[in-house]
Amino acid sequence: MARSTRSMDWGFPRWRAYGAEREAVKVRLCDRHGCDAPGDRPAPKSPNSPERWYFCETHAGEYNRNWNYFEGLTAEEAAEREAQERRDAGDFSESRHNEWAGPGDGSRSRDEMRALDVLKLDPDAEFEAVRAAWRRLAKENHPDVCPGDAEAAKRFQAIQTSYEVLRAAEERRQWRPD
Numbered sequence: 001m002a003r004s005t006r007s008m009d010w011g012f013p014r015w016r017a018y019g020a021e022r023e024a025v026k027v028r029l030c031d032r033h034g035c036d037a038p039g040d041r042p043a044p045k046s047p048n049s050p051e052r053w054y055f056c057e058t059h060a061g062e063y064n065r066n067w068n069y070f071e072g073l074t075a076e077e078a079a080e081r082e083a084q085e086r087r088d089a090g091d092f093s094e095s096r097h098n099e100w101a102g103p104g105d106g107s108r109s110r111d112e113m114r115a116l117d118v119l120k121l122d123p124d125a126e127f128e129a130v131r132a133a134w135r136r137l138a139k140e141n142h143p144d145v146c147p148g149d150a151e152a153a154k155r156f157q158a159i160q161t162s163y164e165v166l167r168a169a170e171e172r173r174q175w176r177p178d
Helices: 059-067 075-098 110-118 126-142 148-175
Strands: 041-044 050-055
Touching: 041 059, 050 059, 110 148, 126 148
Parallel strands: none
Antiparallel strands: 041 050
8 A cells, every 4th residue: 555645755864955845834024015025034113022023134124224222211211221231242342352343454443443543644553653643633732722622622532532542452462462
């Protein structure tokens, strides 16, 4: 007597790929009206809600661009949530010494590149050039030299912050084992 169904499993090795079943596979479509692409990227419907939308890659990107994570929160609640998330992400600061995701050849981080732009230096500038540019620009924009000039005070603060970023990066480089 013959069997009513045939199987493609004829022992080891398997003659079909794993997951290649004969049954129809249920595919959830994108929740965006009129989209027929598979919706395989979950997105929250509202903050702190377990309900999710399921979008295709294109509509998930569009949704994330317009998503306001702090919507409906007061300024204090938003600051508290941001501080909590920074505290929870502290374990990832371990990779900071690798300086991942920096522009160029990876020798400088994005913050260092911004700091070099503020000091009007090339990306490959040595630290002595950074120190010289910092002194020159700080003398030009110091609040004692330009009293009452709010723009000069902002530039001075940006110059000081840029120097601190580059100085800290230089110290990290000196202490990093090669």
